[in-house]
Amino acid sequence: MNRVGWLVAFLVFGSGMAAFGDCGCAPAGNPSCYSTFSPGWTVEFTLKVPVDYFAAHATTETPFVTGWRVETLDGALVHRVIFGFPLGTVTRFEWRLSDDVGARVAAGFYRIVVETTSAGDIASTVLVASCCNPCGCTGRIPACRPACGEAYLILRPGEYLGCCCGCVFSLFGSSGTGAP
Helix, strand or coil: CCHHHHHHHHHHHHHHHHHHCCCCCCCCCCCCCCEEECCCEEEEEEEECCCHHHHHCCCCCCCCEEEEEEEECCCCEEEEEEEEEEECCCCCEEECCECCCCCECCCEEEEEEEEECCCCEEEEEEEECCCCCCCCCCCCCCCCCCCCCCCEEEEEEEEECCCCCCCCCCCCCCCCCCCC
């Protein structure tokens, strides 16, 4: 493999590892349970309603999603999506790390809240890492475990948004016979 190929492979692999990283690099006073995301990727999420939810809540009614929102830890609304009709729990949603006007959010903690028809609001906390140092420290945070019989969100990196640090990659070359 030539140098450019190795460089591209390294950049793709490194970006992927940074997005999937869960470094625990957070400011003091951070929540006890959160997931870390690189600002170069969207946050994809789905609502998970485990089978034991129905027994724990003595119901046969499946919760459906009516909307979702992103808020700061102090409750300030950042982004909101409301659906005209309830959606099922297999639907994937995506937060593009932007506010309601499309501006990219700053690094920090945010709460993703899924609004449901019968299970109330289901929330997960995420840390959007700082742009140029998404994983600059050591240590991992404890895994977030939902309570038995409770609905919860499954979070994962979604679409690649591109480099957020102002970096530019350019590949160029030329071909020809060399004759005028």
